[in-house]
Amino acid sequence: MYIYIAGYARSGTTLTSAILSSMLDAVDLGETNNLWRALLLDGDCGCGRPLKQCPVWMGRLHDLGAKLSLEALGGVGGLHVLSMNATAFRRMASPASMRARSSYAEVVEALARIAISDSQAKAIVDESKTPGMLPVLARMRMASRVFHLVRDPVAVAASESRGYAGEPGMYAYVPSERSRLRSHLGWHVNNRGVQLIAERLSVPYQRMSWESVTRQPRESFVRICEWIGLPYSTVRWMDERVYDLPPAHNPAGNPNRMRVGPVTVKHQDVGRASGLEAVSRVAAGSLRRESHD
Ligand SMILES: [Zn+2]
DSSP, X not given: OEEEXXXXXXXXXXXXXXHHHHHHTOEEEEOHHHHHHHHHTTOXXXXXXXXXXXXXXXXXXXXXXXXXXXXXXXXXXXXXXXXXXXXXXXXXXXXXXXXXXXXXXXXXXXHHHHHHHHHTOSOEEEEEEOGGGHHHHHTSSSOEEXXXXXXXXXXXXXXXXXXXXXXXXXXXXXXXXXXXXXXHHHHHHHHHHHXXXXXXXXXXXXXXXXXXXXXXXXXXXXXXXXXXXXXOOOTTBXXXXXXXXXXXXXXXXXXXXXXXXXXXXXXXXXXXXXXXHHHHHHHTGGGGSOOOO
Protein backbone atom coordinates (compact mmCIF):
# COMPACT_ATOMS: atom_id res chain seq x y z
CA MET A 1 0.00 0.00 0.00
CA TYR A 2 1.14 3.52 -0.85
CA ILE A 3 0.43 5.99 1.96
CA TYR A 4 0.77 9.58 0.84
CA ILE A 5 1.14 12.45 3.31
CA ALA A 6 -0.16 15.66 1.76
CA GLY A 7 -0.14 19.22 3.01
CA TYR A 8 2.01 22.31 3.09
CA ALA A 9 5.46 23.02 4.54
CA ARG A 10 5.85 23.34 8.32
CA SER A 11 2.63 21.47 9.00
CA GLY A 12 3.93 18.49 10.96
CA THR A 13 4.26 16.18 7.96
CA THR A 14 7.85 15.05 8.67
CA LEU A 15 7.10 13.95 12.23
CA THR A 16 3.79 12.42 11.13
CA SER A 17 5.49 10.32 8.43
CA ALA A 18 8.18 9.14 10.84
CA ILE A 19 5.69 8.09 13.53
CA LEU A 20 3.24 6.51 11.09
CA SER A 21 5.98 4.57 9.27
CA SER A 22 7.22 3.23 12.58
CA MET A 23 3.77 2.33 13.98
CA LEU A 24 2.80 0.57 10.74
CA ASP A 25 6.24 -1.00 10.26
CA ALA A 26 6.22 0.67 6.84
CA VAL A 27 9.12 2.08 4.82
CA ASP A 28 9.58 5.84 5.20
CA LEU A 29 10.49 6.93 1.68
CA GLY A 30 10.64 10.60 2.66
CA GLU A 31 9.85 13.23 0.04
CA THR A 32 10.17 11.15 -3.12
CA ASN A 33 9.79 14.28 -5.25
CA ASN A 34 12.99 15.62 -3.66
CA LEU A 35 14.87 12.31 -3.72
CA TRP A 36 16.27 12.93 -7.22
CA ARG A 37 17.49 16.38 -6.29
CA ALA A 38 19.00 14.99 -3.07
CA LEU A 39 20.93 12.46 -5.16
CA LEU A 40 22.20 15.13 -7.55
CA LEU A 41 23.25 17.41 -4.70
CA ASP A 42 24.82 14.70 -2.54
CA GLY A 43 22.26 14.93 0.24
CA ASP A 44 22.32 12.84 3.40
CA CYS A 45 20.16 9.83 4.21
CA GLY A 46 18.15 9.79 7.45
CA CYS A 47 20.64 7.19 8.74
CA GLY A 48 23.32 9.90 8.78
CA ARG A 49 25.39 8.64 5.85
CA PRO A 50 25.66 10.53 2.58
CA LEU A 51 22.87 9.10 0.39
CA LYS A 52 25.39 7.73 -2.08
CA GLN A 53 27.06 5.75 0.71
CA CYS A 54 23.88 4.37 2.26
CA PRO A 55 23.78 0.65 1.40
CA VAL A 56 19.97 0.60 1.53
CA TRP A 57 19.61 3.38 -1.02
CA MET A 58 22.42 2.22 -3.24
CA GLY A 59 20.75 -1.20 -3.35
CA ARG A 60 17.37 0.31 -4.22
CA LEU A 61 18.74 2.57 -6.93
CA HIS A 62 20.74 -0.30 -8.37
CA ASP A 63 17.58 -2.41 -8.54
CA LEU A 64 15.71 0.48 -10.09
CA GLY A 65 18.48 0.53 -12.72
CA ALA A 66 17.17 0.95 -16.22
CA LYS A 67 14.02 2.76 -15.16
CA LEU A 68 16.05 5.57 -13.70
CA SER A 69 16.72 8.16 -16.37
CA LEU A 70 15.92 11.82 -16.61
CA GLU A 71 13.53 10.94 -19.41
CA ALA A 72 11.70 8.44 -17.23
CA LEU A 73 11.48 11.05 -14.51
CA GLY A 74 9.54 13.17 -16.96
CA GLY A 75 12.46 15.45 -17.81
CA VAL A 76 13.17 18.67 -16.02
CA GLY A 77 9.68 19.91 -16.94
CA GLY A 78 8.09 16.83 -15.42
CA LEU A 79 9.96 17.32 -12.19
CA HIS A 80 8.79 20.91 -12.15
CA VAL A 81 5.18 19.74 -12.32
CA LEU A 82 5.77 17.81 -9.13
CA SER A 83 6.80 20.89 -7.23
CA MET A 84 3.35 22.36 -7.41
CA ASN A 85 2.93 26.08 -7.95
CA ALA A 86 0.60 28.35 -9.89
CA THR A 87 2.35 27.71 -13.22
CA ALA A 88 2.36 23.99 -12.58
CA PHE A 89 -1.44 24.08 -12.21
CA ARG A 90 -1.72 25.27 -15.81
CA ARG A 91 0.85 22.79 -17.05
CA MET A 92 -0.83 19.83 -15.40
CA ALA A 93 -3.34 19.38 -18.21
CA SER A 94 -0.82 19.55 -21.06
CA PRO A 95 -0.09 16.33 -23.02
CA ALA A 96 3.61 16.58 -22.07
CA SER A 97 2.66 16.60 -18.38
CA MET A 98 0.36 13.61 -18.85
CA ARG A 99 3.20 11.63 -20.43
CA ALA A 100 5.62 12.84 -17.77
CA ARG A 101 3.27 11.68 -15.01
CA SER A 102 2.77 8.24 -16.55
CA SER A 103 6.48 7.55 -16.87
CA TYR A 104 7.15 9.08 -13.48
CA ALA A 105 4.42 6.91 -11.92
CA GLU A 106 6.21 3.85 -13.31
CA VAL A 107 9.50 4.89 -11.67
CA VAL A 108 7.94 5.68 -8.29
CA GLU A 109 5.86 2.50 -8.28
CA ALA A 110 8.93 0.40 -9.11
CA LEU A 111 10.86 2.12 -6.32
CA ALA A 112 7.99 1.56 -3.85
CA ARG A 113 7.84 -2.15 -4.72
CA ILE A 114 11.61 -2.54 -4.34
CA ALA A 115 11.53 -0.79 -0.92
CA ILE A 116 8.57 -2.90 0.23
CA SER A 117 10.32 -6.08 -0.80
CA ASP A 118 13.79 -5.26 0.62
CA SER A 119 12.22 -4.26 3.96
CA GLN A 120 9.56 -6.98 3.97
CA ALA A 121 7.06 -4.25 4.77
CA LYS A 122 3.41 -4.01 3.80
CA ALA A 123 3.45 -0.33 2.93
CA ILE A 124 5.51 2.71 2.15
CA VAL A 125 4.98 6.27 3.36
CA ASP A 126 5.72 9.13 0.97
CA GLU A 127 5.71 12.62 2.46
CA SER A 128 6.11 14.63 -0.73
CA LYS A 129 3.14 16.79 0.37
CA THR A 130 2.52 18.40 -3.02
CA PRO A 131 -0.84 17.95 -4.80
CA GLY A 132 1.21 17.43 -7.99
CA MET A 133 1.91 13.87 -6.85
CA LEU A 134 -1.77 12.89 -6.60
CA PRO A 135 -2.34 12.36 -10.33
CA VAL A 136 0.89 10.32 -10.34
CA LEU A 137 -0.50 8.22 -7.50
CA ALA A 138 -3.70 7.63 -9.46
CA ARG A 139 -1.66 6.06 -12.28
CA MET A 140 -0.04 3.46 -10.02
CA ARG A 141 -1.38 -0.06 -9.64
CA MET A 142 -1.05 -0.02 -5.86
CA ALA A 143 -3.71 0.59 -3.26
CA SER A 144 -3.24 4.05 -1.84
CA ARG A 145 -4.37 6.33 0.96
CA VAL A 146 -3.99 10.10 1.07
CA PHE A 147 -3.63 11.58 4.53
CA HIS A 148 -3.85 15.36 4.46
CA LEU A 149 -2.41 17.29 7.37
CA VAL A 150 -3.52 20.90 7.70
CA ARG A 151 -1.98 23.33 10.16
CA ASP A 152 -3.25 26.82 10.95
CA PRO A 153 -1.96 29.12 8.14
CA VAL A 154 -0.94 31.85 10.60
CA ALA A 155 1.24 29.40 12.54
CA VAL A 156 2.74 28.10 9.29
CA ALA A 157 3.58 31.63 8.09
CA ALA A 158 5.17 32.45 11.45
CA SER A 159 7.22 29.25 11.28
CA GLU A 160 8.30 29.89 7.67
CA SER A 161 9.26 33.48 8.45
CA ARG A 162 11.71 32.24 11.07
CA GLY A 163 13.54 30.20 8.42
CA TYR A 164 15.98 27.43 9.18
CA ALA A 165 19.37 26.23 8.07
CA GLY A 166 19.27 22.96 6.20
CA GLU A 167 21.66 21.03 4.05
CA PRO A 168 23.71 23.23 1.70
CA GLY A 169 21.68 24.29 -1.32
CA MET A 170 18.68 22.19 -0.40
CA TYR A 171 16.36 22.91 2.44
CA ALA A 172 17.54 26.14 3.97
CA TYR A 173 14.78 28.72 4.10
CA VAL A 174 15.98 32.28 4.19
CA PRO A 175 13.29 34.34 5.94
CA SER A 176 13.68 37.43 3.77
CA GLU A 177 12.98 35.39 0.66
CA ARG A 178 9.67 34.14 1.87
CA SER A 179 7.27 36.78 3.02
CA ARG A 180 4.29 35.93 5.16
CA LEU A 181 1.94 36.81 2.30
CA ARG A 182 3.71 34.35 0.01
CA SER A 183 3.47 31.72 2.69
CA HIS A 184 -0.30 32.25 3.00
CA LEU A 185 -0.74 32.06 -0.77
CA GLY A 186 1.32 28.87 -0.93
CA TRP A 187 -0.76 27.43 1.92
CA HIS A 188 -4.07 28.02 0.11
CA VAL A 189 -2.83 26.85 -3.32
CA ASN A 190 -1.34 23.64 -1.92
CA ASN A 191 -4.01 22.68 0.58
CA ARG A 192 -6.96 23.53 -1.67
CA GLY A 193 -5.16 21.74 -4.52
CA VAL A 194 -4.80 18.57 -2.45
CA GLN A 195 -8.46 18.63 -1.44
CA LEU A 196 -9.79 19.28 -4.96
CA ILE A 197 -7.55 16.76 -6.72
CA ALA A 198 -8.06 14.03 -4.09
CA GLU A 199 -11.84 14.42 -4.35
CA ARG A 200 -11.76 14.39 -8.14
CA LEU A 201 -9.59 11.28 -8.25
CA SER A 202 -11.72 9.64 -5.56
CA VAL A 203 -8.75 8.15 -3.72
CA PRO A 204 -9.34 7.19 -0.06
CA TYR A 205 -8.72 10.54 1.60
CA GLN A 206 -8.67 11.73 5.19
CA ARG A 207 -7.90 15.19 6.49
CA MET A 208 -6.96 16.26 10.02
CA SER A 209 -5.68 19.48 11.51
CA TRP A 210 -2.22 19.40 13.08
CA GLU A 211 -3.67 21.13 16.13
CA SER A 212 -6.15 18.30 16.66
CA VAL A 213 -3.39 15.69 16.20
CA THR A 214 -1.23 17.45 18.79
CA ARG A 215 -4.08 17.67 21.32
CA GLN A 216 -3.97 13.91 21.90
CA PRO A 217 -1.10 12.57 19.80
CA ARG A 218 -1.15 8.88 20.65
CA GLU A 219 -4.92 8.61 20.29
CA SER A 220 -4.84 10.57 17.01
CA PHE A 221 -2.16 8.35 15.49
CA VAL A 222 -4.09 5.24 16.48
CA ARG A 223 -7.13 6.68 14.67
CA ILE A 224 -5.03 7.42 11.57
CA CYS A 225 -3.63 3.86 11.57
CA GLU A 226 -7.15 2.45 11.93
CA TRP A 227 -8.31 4.53 9.00
CA ILE A 228 -5.37 3.27 6.92
CA GLY A 229 -6.49 -0.25 7.80
CA LEU A 230 -3.13 -1.99 8.35
CA PRO A 231 -1.90 -3.65 11.56
CA TYR A 232 -0.05 -1.22 13.83
CA SER A 233 1.87 -1.15 17.09
CA THR A 234 1.80 1.38 19.93
CA VAL A 235 4.82 -0.02 21.82
CA ARG A 236 7.09 2.91 20.99
CA TRP A 237 4.68 5.43 22.54
CA MET A 238 6.33 6.15 25.89
CA ASP A 239 3.27 8.12 27.04
CA GLU A 240 0.45 10.07 25.37
CA ARG A 241 2.92 12.59 23.87
CA VAL A 242 6.37 11.00 23.62
CA TYR A 243 7.30 8.68 20.78
CA ASP A 244 10.59 6.79 20.64
CA LEU A 245 11.61 7.25 17.00
CA PRO A 246 13.71 4.46 15.46
CA PRO A 247 16.35 5.32 12.83
CA ALA A 248 15.02 5.39 9.28
CA HIS A 249 16.56 5.65 5.82
CA ASN A 250 14.44 8.66 4.93
CA PRO A 251 16.40 10.11 1.99
CA ALA A 252 15.05 13.64 1.48
CA GLY A 253 13.06 16.35 3.18
CA ASN A 254 13.16 18.45 6.31
CA PRO A 255 16.34 17.94 8.45
CA ASN A 256 14.03 16.83 11.30
CA ARG A 257 13.77 13.48 9.50
CA MET A 258 17.18 12.67 11.05
CA ARG A 259 15.76 12.71 14.59
CA VAL A 260 16.05 9.47 16.53
CA GLY A 261 14.92 8.58 20.07
CA PRO A 262 12.22 10.10 22.27
CA VAL A 263 10.39 12.99 20.57
CA THR A 264 7.66 14.98 22.27
CA VAL A 265 4.68 15.89 20.10
CA LYS A 266 4.02 19.32 21.57
CA HIS A 267 0.51 20.67 21.73
CA GLN A 268 0.09 23.46 19.18
CA ASP A 269 -2.75 25.88 19.44
CA VAL A 270 -3.71 28.80 17.25
CA GLY A 271 -2.66 32.26 18.40
CA ARG A 272 -4.15 35.64 17.62
CA ALA A 273 -4.13 37.03 14.10
CA SER A 274 -5.03 40.40 12.63
CA GLY A 275 -5.47 41.95 9.19
CA LEU A 276 -4.84 39.77 6.15
CA GLU A 277 -3.67 36.89 8.31
CA ALA A 278 -7.05 36.79 10.03
CA VAL A 279 -8.75 36.77 6.60
CA SER A 280 -6.52 33.89 5.49
CA ARG A 281 -7.46 31.94 8.63
CA VAL A 282 -11.17 32.45 7.99
CA ALA A 283 -10.71 31.37 4.36
CA ALA A 284 -8.93 28.25 5.63
CA GLY A 285 -11.90 27.36 7.85
CA SER A 286 -13.52 24.54 5.88
CA LEU A 287 -10.13 22.95 5.16
CA ARG A 288 -9.26 22.90 8.83
CA ARG A 289 -12.20 20.65 9.64
CA GLU A 290 -11.70 16.92 9.64
CA SER A 291 -12.98 15.14 6.56
CA HIS A 292 -15.04 11.98 6.54
CA ASP A 293 -14.78 9.57 3.68
ZN1 LIG B 1 20.44 5.29 4.91
